[in-house]
């Protein structure tokens with residue numbers, strides 16, 4: 738049986754992740770792969786309920802970190818691990834790098850506590866590949882303003898998103914073999930071409 742592959746997609750809000758994940762799912766299905774498209778926080782009934790709270794309910798940074806990891810635990814145990822065991826490619830819109838970027842760098846929450854939670858919850862599981870859609874915060878802000886009402890994160894100021902972007906840069910530097918960095922300020926066609934080239938170079942799929 739074909740081995741499962743776990744891909745995560747990261748970037749500040751408005752970077753273009755959602756727009757490209759569906760395209761990539763089609764690209765993989767054309768190659769005969771079983772694909773699970775999912776997201777965090779979310780991906781299970783319980784985790785989607787926690788997502789609603791995290792995105793809309795006021796809470797402190799520790800509560801926020803515990804809830805995203807609780808959601809992650811349920812998602813990993815009941816959906817991601819079974820899909821990987823069945824040979825699927827899992828495309829996950831955000832994973833633990835987002836926690837280090839948003840709760841860690843963005844909110845200033847203790848990175849050591851996050852690392853402990855990461856170890857407990859993931860028991861060694863990491864994405865095989867993480868695609869970081871990187872772009873200047875002002876470009877992402879302009880895209881967000883054009884399309885949707887902001888949640889608790891999207892309503893943060895530009896300085897917050899600068900910290901989040903730096904947080905992603907540190908995670909990428911610490912694990913360069915796992916990360917692919919895309920220039921997400923490019924046109925949609927150019928972003929897609931970068932993504933396709935990155936995937937081709939990591940095949941066969």
Ligand SMILES: Nc1ncnc2c1ncn2[C@@H]1O[C@H](COP(=O)(O)OP(=O)(O)O)[C@@H](O)[C@H]1O
Nearest residue numbers: 750751752753754755756880884923924925928
């Ligand atoms: N490369 C791009 N150039 C211009 N606009 C884009 C690009 N990629 C996505 N968009 C638009 O920006 C907005 C945010 O994209 P989205 O995929 O929802 O981002 P994310 O999931 O990373 O928050 C959407 O309106 C989308 O159509």
Ligand SMILES: Cc1cn([C@H]2C[C@H](O)[C@@H](COP(=O)(O)OP(=O)(O)O)O2)c(=O)[nH]c1=O
Nearest residue numbers: 750777778805831832835836839840890891
């Ligand atoms: C996974 C995760 C997401 N988040 C935040 C980042 C995003 O602002 C928000 C939801 O992510 P996302 O699904 O990208 O939002 P949208 O559907 O609006 O594009 O949750 C964290 O703060 N920590 C986390 O661990």
